[in-house]
Amino acid sequence: MPRPRSLTPDRIASAALAVIDRDGLAGFTMRAVAAELxxxxxxxxxxxDDREELERLIVERVLGGIDVTPPDPRLPWVERITILxxxxxxxxxxxPAVASLVPVHRHRSHAVLRWSEAVLGLLTEGGLxxxxxxxxLRGLLSYLLxxxxxxxLGPLTGPGTAALAELPSDRFPYLAETARSARQVGPDAEFDGGLALLLRGLTAP
Structure with a gap:
């Protein structure tokens, strides 16, 4: 028997995403999504059919917005990967709560497949x-997500970092000092710095 058409997959995914954004994955249930609709x-x-299908719709709804247009070919391949x-x-x-769903459903996401194909082309250009x-590729995905x-969940400006900064220096000198420094690092600097380190490793002989 065909399914009724009064609800589109995109509308269902949007409702599920609203639940996740508001209540996190802990509050993401079929009942909650149904109530949203x-x-x-x-x-x-x-x-x-089930929660798994709903999760796939959410992943595609979010990642469908990725721009996979090839970056300027005049840029070095590492810079183009950085852009992607x-x-x-x-x-x-x-x-952000959707990040943990991406590894599970990435193989069925057309958006992830297109992005991965673009990145693999650049890695190949770089000699890998x-x-x-x-x-x-897996390292880049792991770092990103x-x-x-x-x-x-644990921003450098959060209470967890503050607690680490107060650890006794005689027992945890490096951890306490690093946590104090971490509070001065913004999210963009943290992400960009880590990505640069990873890509530097990829270019090493």
Whole structure:
């Protein structure tokens, strides 16, 4: 029996995303999404099979906004990769709780596939192939998604860093000093600095 068409996948994904943005993944349930759409949970199952399908819709809804237009070819390949990574960061960071869903559903996301293909082309241009290219792509994705979650869940300006800065220096001298310095680092400087270190490693012989 065909599913009714009164609700589009995009509208369902938008409602689910509103729940996640407001209540986090802990509050993301089929019942909560159904309530956001002013319908029963049973009625929602007429449109999506299960939570996994709903998660895929959310990932595609968010990452569909990534601009995968090739950066200026006159730029070095490392700078072009930086641009592509920054574009994904901008899109995912607008809905940081979704970052943990991307690794699970990336293989079925057309947006992630297009982004990965663009990055792999640049890695190839930079001379990376085989296993090294595999590790490079996964390293970039891991850094990108991990950094977004760290910024969201444990920002350097948050109470966790403040608590580390107060650790006794006789027992944790490096940790306490680093935490005090960390409070002066903005989120962009943190992300850009870490990405630069990673890309520098990729260019090493």
């Amino acid at each position: 002013s319908m029963s949970a049973m009625a929602l199952y007429r449109y999506v 990574v920054q574009r994904m960061r901008t899109v995912v960071a607008a809905h 192939a085989g296993e090294r290219r595999v590790v490079a 991990g950094a977004i979650q760290l910024e969201h």
